[in-house]
Amino acid sequence: MCLRRTRANQVADVYGDLVDAAPTPRDLLANRERVRSLLSHLGLNWRTDNVVDLAEALRDDYSNSVPGTWGDLVSLPGIGKYVASAVLCFSFGQPAVLVDTNTSRIARRLTGQKNLSPWEI
Numbered sequence: 001m002c003l004r005r006t007r008a009n010q011v012a013d014v015y016g017d018l019v020d021a022a023p024t025p026r027d028l029l030a031n032r033e034r035v036r037s038l039l040s041h042l043g044l045n046w047r048t049d050n051v052v053d054l055a056e057a058l059r060d061d062y063s064n065s066v067p068g069t070w071g072d073l074v075s076l077p078g079i080g081k082y083v084a085s086a087v088l089c090f091s092f093g094q095p096a097v098l099v100d101t102n103t104s105r106i107a108r109r110l111t112g113q114k115n116l117s118p119w120e121i
Helices: 008-021 025-030 032-040 046-062 070-075 081-092 101-111
Strands: none
Touching: 008 032, 025 032, 025 046, 032 046, 070 081
């Protein structure tokens, strides 16, 4: 979620501090002002609201754990198809196709499709 509209090196600069401040959804909610401060370095203040909303949903609906199914992941606030696929792949070791807008654009160029969505490749 931190990588949306942000360069990876910007996220790398705050990632360790973010994990220290919020290793669990419960910790994030207890330290939300510190998290807000850390995420402010990335710009786009809406990102902090999304992360807090996600932590609340994980606390309330999943006992502070990340669910391991596609349906549960995409139902969470701020989690779309790409992030859900990344979580399934890298956190749960499940095969998943990670298609973002850049990958979709290349596929459209290769296939000549003008209106192909990332999930129709």
